[in-house]
Amino acid sequence: MFPILYSFRRCPYAIRARYCLAILGVRVQLREVVLKAKPNTLLSLGGSSTVPQLLTQNGERLPQSLDVIFWSLAQTENHSLAVSLWPLQKTAQQKIVSWLNYNDRFFKYWLDRYKYADRHPDFPEQYYRMRGEVFLARLEVRLSTRAFIMGDQMSLADICLFPFIRQFAAVDSDWFNASKYEKVKRWLSGFLMSESFSEVMKKYPAWEEGQEVVYFPR
Ligand SMILES: N[C@@H](CCC(=O)N[C@@H](CS)C(=O)NCC(=O)O)C(=O)O
DSSP states (O other): OOOEEEEOTTOHHHHHHHHHHHHHTOOEEEEEOOGGGOOHHHHTTOSOOOSOEEEOTTSOEEOSHHHHHHHHHHHOSOHHHHHHHSOSOHHHHHHHHHHHHIIIIIIHHHHHHHHTGGGOTTSOHHHHHHHHHHHHHHHHHHHTSOSBTTBSSOOHHHHHHHHHHHHHHHHTHHHHHHSSOHHHHHHHHHHHTSHHHHHHTOOOOOOOTTOOOOEEOO
16 A cells, blocks of 8 residues: 555645655655545545645655655665755755745745735735745856756755746746746756656546545656
8 A cells, every 4th residue: 555645736835745756756646636625535634734745654644745755755765866855964954944944935925926916916916026036036046056956966955946936937937938047947947848747747637535546656
């Protein structure tokens, strides 16, 4: 019996978790969730019912994308990739965590307002974009001397951020494509063009009790 991952295709948190599972070759049973009609098996767990969430074979519940990601690092047989995504050095780990926090706490806040500017009429859309651009500018500087945030190798920082930058880019793709963030564009498109991303974004019908198991990655 494989662990169960409750997931939602377009959710950036779920995308980063699935991306890690895919590249690390850690297999789960995927249950695609419709956020407006979450399955009872998820709701009945109680507490937070956000996705992604993973239930391990031991019945342990991992309710956050980062929990799933760190679990996948511990499960994989590809130890060299695991160590390159999450280096052993404390200083490197701290840098990754600070990028993650900046993304999840600061950038996500402005991204949500930029995406749904009509629901936040205090300021025009361009204002929210400008606040989010502070993060893009910082990323652009970082990527101007390295292929990835931590250097020549992809790390958890890249995987955890790119789904959010993807959303930011998609709000107004003409603006993004014409923007000055050339390094960010190249970095993002590296992810979007990857085989792993195609696997991650494959469409599955909403999960229903009793349906045939969907294994991810396949
Ligand atoms: N901190 C959580 C956030 C997950 C999250 O907010 N997921 C959204 C979808 S993108 C969700 O489940 N929303 C439905 C809800 O809040 O009930 C994580 O890292 O997993």
